[in-house]
Amino acid sequence: MRIDxxxxxxxxxxxxxxxxxxxHGPLHAPFSAADAEPLLRxxxxxxxxxxxxxxxxxxxxxxxxxxxxxxxxxxVVAWVDLERPDLADxxxxxxxxxxxxxxARQLLHDDPREDLLDRAAVRETLRVLARRDLAVDVPxxxxxxxxxxxxxAQRTDGLRLVVDHLGKPPRAGGPExxxxxxxxxxxxxxxxxxxxxxxxxxxxxxxxxxxxxxxxLDVALELFGPERLMLGSDWPVTVxxxxxxxxxxxxxxxVARLSPSEQEDLRWRTAARTYRVGPAVQDR
Numbered sequence: 001m002r003i004d005x006x007x008x009x010x011x012x013x014x015x016x017x018x019x020x021x022x023x024h025g026p027l028h029a030p031f032s033a034a035d036a037e038p039l040l041r042x043x044x045x046x047x048x049x050x051x052x053x054x055x056x057x058x059x060x061x062x063x064x065x066x067x068x069x070x071x072x073x074x075x076v077v078a079w080v081d082l083e084r085p086d087l088a089d090x091x092x093x094x095x096x097x098x099x100x101x102x103x104a105r106q107l108l109h110d111d112p113r114e115d116l117l118d119r120a121a122v123r124e125t126l127r128v129l130a131r132r133d134l135a136v137d138v139p140x141x142x143x144x145x146x147x148x149x150x151x152x153a154q155r156t157d158g159l160r161l162v163v164d165h166l167g168k169p170p171r172a173g174g175p176e177x178x179x180x181x182x183x184x185x186x187x188x189x190x191x192x193x194x195x196x197x198x199x200x201x202x203x204x205x206x207x208x209x210x211x212x213x214x215x216x217l218d219v220a221l222e223l224f225g226p227e228r229l230m231l232g233s234d235w236p237v238t239v240x241x242x243x244x245x246x247x248x249x250x251x252x253x254x255v256a257r258l259s260p261s262e263q264e265d266l267r268w269r270t271a272a273r274t275y276r277v278g279p280a281v282q283d284r
Contacts, residue, residue: 001264003074003278004040004048005271006164006199006232009033009066016056019110024240031236033066033073039235039244040072047074047278049232049271051137051164052105055079060096067100074277075102077137082106082116085124092132102275103162104129109140117148123156130158135274140200141167146184153191160193160274165200165234169216172203182219189223195274196224198251198266199232202241210253217254226262230270231255 011030012020022028040048050063050073060078067073078101080088092101108116116122117138129136136159138149146167153161167185170177188194198220202208220229231251238247255263272278 001268001272001278002043002045002047003230003268003271004045004233004235005230005275006051006197006234007036007048008051008053008234008236009036009063010053010059010236014054014058014062016054016058019107020053026239027236031239033070036235036244037070037072043245043248045072045248046268047072049074049077049102049275049277051077051103052079053107055081055107057091057095064098064100067098073100074271075100075275077103077105077135077275079106080104080125080129082108082125083119083121085121085128088125088128092128092134101134102277103135103137105137105139105164108138108145114144115148117145117152123152126152126156126159130156130160133276135160135162137162137164139164141188142170142181142184146181146188149194150184150187150191153188153194158193160195161188161191162274163188163194163196164232166196166198166216166220168200169219171201171206171212171216182223185219186223189228192228194224195228195230195270196220197230197232198254200234200237202234202238202247204241208242208246208250210250213250213254226258226265226270228270229266230268230274231266 009031012028063076067076078096138145141149169181233247235244255266
């Protein structure tokens with residue numbers, strides 16, 4: 001069993017991706033389920049989680065429609081407005097009542113406010129999501145969002161908080177920046193319900209290899225342990241770099257260093273437990 005815990009599908013023509021512009025080159029193109037499926041099959045991936053890339057309900061509708069018609073879609077991490085707990089509750093009883101919604105996310109890294117995760121309304125929404133048994137993803141957490149994420153995890157009972165892309169370690173920033181990232185990530189990891197995705201680690205201009213990423217993985221394993229880590233491709237962001245196959249090859253090589261049981265944690269068990277998908281559904 002293999003689960004890709006972080007896959008996007010988008011179409012710039014929909015006009016709901018203000019961050020996606022022509023200067024993004026190959027990323028500024030439509031990427032559909034039909035494009036993703038052969039890549040998943042070639043890499044031996046059984047299931048994938050579709051993760052929102054627009055703070056817009058129209059994308060939720062499209063991703064859920066895709067999930068209904070493609071058996072390899074394990075679930076959707078949908079957009080939920082974290083500053084509107086009243087709307088979150090209503091949406092989860094309405095358009096997001098679909099059981100394929102297995103998590104929530106907002107593009108927090110596009111918001112300049114330093115205290116966003118500490119705001120009262122956001123804290124209440126996180127409690128709503130925890131009561132609904134939905135995981136909450138935090139994108140690109142270093143350096144602004146990880147401290148608030150650590151506090152949110154500590155004070156919200158039952159919250160399964162997911163650090164996307166290991167918080168985006170500053171691999172190009174030098175030893176001091178990497179040490180600061182490690183400290184912030186360690187604070188998040190102290191809460192046992194937090195997990196992290198080994199995903200989104202490609203940095204243009206830096207080496208993409210097992211040797212280059214091993215120090216980052218070693219930190220993640222030390223802080224979270226394999227039972228709280230999962231693999232994700234972050235496709236199609238990777239088309240600007242190693243692509244799906246090149247990403248999978250390096251991640252597979254890193255994981256192959258672990259014991260068979262630890263490999264299963266990263267390849268599927270952590271994602272299944274966190275998002276209540278695949279084999280984990282039988283345990284609910």
